[in-house]
Amino acid sequence: MGQTSGRQERSKKPEVAPSEIMEAEIEVQHNKEETEEVKAKNQKVTSVFGLADLKNEAIGLYNLGQSCCLNSLLQVFLMNIHFTRILRRITVPSSPAQRRKNVPYQMLLLLEKMQCGKCKAVSPTDLACCLSEHRVKLFVQHDAAQLFLTLWNLLKKQMKKPELVEELSDLYTICIQEHLACQRCSFEVKSNSTMLTLPLPVLDANSYRLKTLEDCLQYFFHPEELTGQNMCFCQQCGRKTTFLQSMKLVHLPQTLTLHLKRFCFERSSCTHKLSHHLPFPQELDLREVLTESQCQADDSEKATWQYELFAVVAHSGSSSCGHYCAYIRRLTDCKWYCFNDSEVCQVSWDDVKCTYGHSNLCWYANASLIFPNAALDFGMRIFKHTL
Helix, strand or coil, X not given: CHHHHXXXXXXXXXXXXXXXXXXXXXXXXXXXXXXXXXXXXXXXXXXXXXXXXXXXXXCEECCCCCXXXXXXXXXXXXXXXXXHHHHCCCCCCCCHHHHHHCHHHHHHHXXXXXXXXXXXXXXXXXXXXXXXXXXXXXXXXXXXXXXXXXXXXXXXXXXXXXXXXXXXXXXXXXXXXEEEEECCCCCEEEEEEEECCEEEECECCCCCXXXXXXXXXXXXXXXXXXXXXXXXXXXXXXXXXXEEEEEEEEECCCECCEEEECEEECCCCCEEECCCCCCCCCXXXXXXXXXXXXXXXXXXXHCCCEEEEEEEEEEEECCXXXXXXXXXXXXXXXXXXXXXXXXXXXXXHHHHHXXXXXXXXXXXXXXXXXXXXXXXXXXXXXXXXXX
16 A cells, blocks of 8 residues: 555645746746846857957967067967957968068967967967068067067058058057146147057156055156256247156057066166066056046046956066066956966966065066056956856
């Protein structure tokens, strides 16, 4: 009887209240809607960046002989999804000779090699030979900021499509307005200019150490009085007078490039490295750092001045001998990686903070170039909600 009773109980359908059925149906519908929303977001991200960019892998680059600076900068370029989206749409040169000398094309080939291969590292030999055709010296120690400018100028010069040149400029170019005001009369000169990097001093005019990245930014935009040998000719006064020089921020790009000027020139024409502690944040809001008098932009422009740290190029060693590596937060998973030539490993934010600097111990890695990405960037927000 017990067995019969058990079989009968198992064959019975459980009784469910109508309200529970309705709740279950609503939950299924809600989950379906969430799934469709995630699919829609993924499709939108893919259409914006391209499927290949979403599979961006952390692959190392072999050192060709003092090519650590080049390797670090290439990783910063190629790990930036917004840059690779531009790179994938370049015009392929027609002849083999033109392709060998075309920097954007050789960089694209390297990107494909990094993403399609199964090796932990690849060699940038072809790109390095291409750069040597444009008088970029190999097997020498480069300054990261100067080499970054050289690479960017070559990319911009050799991209044939005007719309890609414009996109590249929008991605990296900073717009500044310079003010020169005579202190004897009302004469004032204004001029607009563009910059690829903000060269931030780490010492003030009295050689005191600036304590944070925010201090460096404020000091860069702080007005400076031009006196003595630095006086300017005033057209209204008809002679040289004291002028007040000031910089005002007009526009910031999607990827901001900050150059910490850690190499100091002395009167003896020698240079030495400033390795003191100088922290920088993961999130940077320029609206909170700069005053109203240091900006020349409306509220809609300032709304885009919120940034999240994307990459850090760090230098260890002295001014005459050293090594570069790059710390990059991959946009597809928001995890930090250290790119040390052919060696790539996942690291923590605490590891990145080690590039803040430490007294005068120059053999520790010190941040040289800092790359924040716009925090309001559409792609970043989508990734954070879908991963």
